[in-house]
Amino acid sequence: RQLASKDENLARGLAGLLQHDPSFDPEHFFLSAKTAYEMVVTAFAGLIEGAAEGRGLGHDFLRHIERARVLVIMADIAPPEARMYEADRDEQEAVLLGELLDYRSELLERAKIRVAARADLAPEAAAEAAREGWLPVSGVTGEGTSELIGAMRRAVEEAREVGDEHEAYVVHRPEPEGIxxxxxxxxxxxxxxxxxxxxxxxxxxxxxxxxxxxxxxxxxxxxxxxxxxxxxxxxxxxxxxxxxxxxxxxxxx
Missing domain, CATH: 3.30.300 (GMP Synthetase; Chain A, domain 3)
Known part of the structure; x- marks a missing residue:
């Protein structure tokens, strides 16, 4: 079950959304805010269930996520008939986080921003997602993109402050099966x-x-x-x- 759409609205995920901001450079995938704030954004399209076991791009794909200070979890909340897969919002998130957990559980301790994409197609689902802490966005109308950039900036700033105190690293250790x-x-x-x-x-x-x-x-x-x-x-x-x-x-x- 693939949880990253291949169409242009979701294939590049966050990249497509950020193109609504005039400071976004899609060629270099580099975001420079109007206040001279800079951060690098990478879209991990193509994450599939079983990636932690080597399916799809597998470990070659997942290892790049280790460099990310902040994780943006994007789920498609369009109506079922408009989605490219059957999983609903919560199921999409569960699979994505499950793969990260199976690969390196420490990754889930990093700051996360939950994004409900294609909000223009499902206003009621977008409102419900917002009540549950998700940020509704639309790559078509630009809804929520400024709020998303602001949330990313705040999260990255906090992560950088922690990183300045002690360099972050991932500890490679298997988690025990029992409690x-x-x-x-x-x-x-x-x-x-x-x-x-x-x-x-x-x-x-x-x-x-x-x-x-x-x-x-x-x-x-x-x-x-x-x-x-x-x-x-x-x-x-x-x-x-x-x-x-x-x-x-x-x-x-």
Whole structure:
């Protein structure tokens, strides 16, 4: 199942959207904002399910994503009859993030901007996406492109500030299949394990419904019991990927 359209509106994805901004140079794929701010944007078109196992462009494709400070997740929200694949918005995101998780789970810790593309074809879906933290955009009307550039700039600036403090790098290590709890230097607890990380990484933790579902999945995986066996006490800070909570809270017990 291919999750990057081959037509001109989505094949170059973000590039097509940014061409609505006069400061965008499509030849060099280089964005220079009106305030002399510069950032390089790369479109990763052609990411397919199974890329982490070498399908399609496979590792030769995914390894270039390691250089990105910020990830822009673009999903097609056009009506089913107008989409080039069956997956809906959430399914598209799940496959894209799933491939990154399987390739290098550390990539999912980077800043992400969620973009709902082709918003002009689905006003109601665009409004719903906006309520759930997505940024509706249209390569046809230019809707949302200025907001997207602004969001990208802010995210890149924050990532650069962190990078100035300590050079970012990707640690190549396999994630354990089961659930394991590790005690951090500061006394907090970190839950590791592929399925636990997946439950968090594939959820929009700013959405109450998605957060509740992630908590349900974590409980089903046995995270609560694992924390208990590790000696977790009420009030202990627990980390699972990008999610943090105090052990003993009603939302995790």
């Amino acid at each position: 394991r709890v590790e005690r951090e230097v500061d006394g907090s607890l970190r839950v590791v394990g592929r399925e636990a990380l997946r439950a968090v990484a594939l959820s929009d933790l700013t959405n109450p419904g998605a957060l509740a579902e992630a908590q349900r999945r974590l409980k089903k995986l046995g995270v609560n019991k694992a924390l208990g066996r590790a000696g977790a006490k009420p009030g202990d800070l627990v980390h699972i990927g990008a999610m943090s909570f105090e052990y003993g809270d009603d939302d995790i017990q």
